Amino acid sequence: MRLDISLSPEILFHIGPLAISNSFFWLLVVSVFLLLGVFWLNKSLKMRPGKIQNLVEMLVSGAYEFVETTADDKKLARRAFPLVFTLFFFILISNLITFIPGQAAVTIKTADGMVPLFRAIIADYGLVFMMTMISVLTTQIVAIYVAGPFKYIGRFLNFTSPLNFFLGLMDLIGEIAKVMSLSFRLFGNIFAGEVLGAVMLFLFPFFLPLPFAFLGLLTAVVQAFVFAVLTLVFISMAATVAEPEAESVK
């Protein structure tokens, strides 16, 4: 037995020029599962909630209250909540689904040899990068919308003094670094969790992986939470940063 760890997802098969990797396949499964769940829940909403509806209502209203206290702005919370909660819920479900036992045993035969059918969705950098781009682009759009395009550019290219110019450049680098830090944090944590689990299974398959599985469970929840909260914090910072500047100008 040897350790099989690859940074990129394995290709299962090709549809024309499109390569279907195992994480993409699994992503489709999770998306369909979530959509069907939401449709079913939407249809079976009642005035007197059942057990599942109660649970979901508790989760959603708790999350909404948290978003409201973190954003500190009722209107912003209403607007940002769908994006933030979707990100959180999707990352959470796709992380938790990797804890269903027996997945690593299922392999299928392809041109490149045996390939596992399942892979943690978040352990594919492509998807994490896209989610990060959604979050960062939303932040930038909010910033442009709130500050106006000229002021938005003026924040980065400030020619009033050499120091301000330098600080503006640093701001610009900071905005670009957000893409890296957000995406690497999520990807690195989940992928490292997978590798850690694999290594521990490789060392001693009984009992030893158990505490690391608990650690992975904690990471799965905390990282989903952190990704969503950082998105929220970036958006609310972008939405409020223009106001004190506007006061100092007049």
Add this chain to the structure above:
Amino acid sequence: MEVEAAKYIAAGLAIGLGAIGPGIGEGIAASKALEAIGRNPEASGKITPLMFVAMAITESTAIYALVVTLIILFA
């Protein structure tokens, strides 16, 4: 030195050195948060999520080191 051996040493050094700073930083964050909860236990609901976010941000340099290590080892 063989390339393979150099790779392993580089990977070990990268994550080992990269984990020092964030380890200390996260310890400070946790100790301060616990101190704050000790002073004002009612605020623990507000402090704990913020502590997690702060720790995750502190952790990011360690994660960069980790990603570099993984790329050295597996890519």
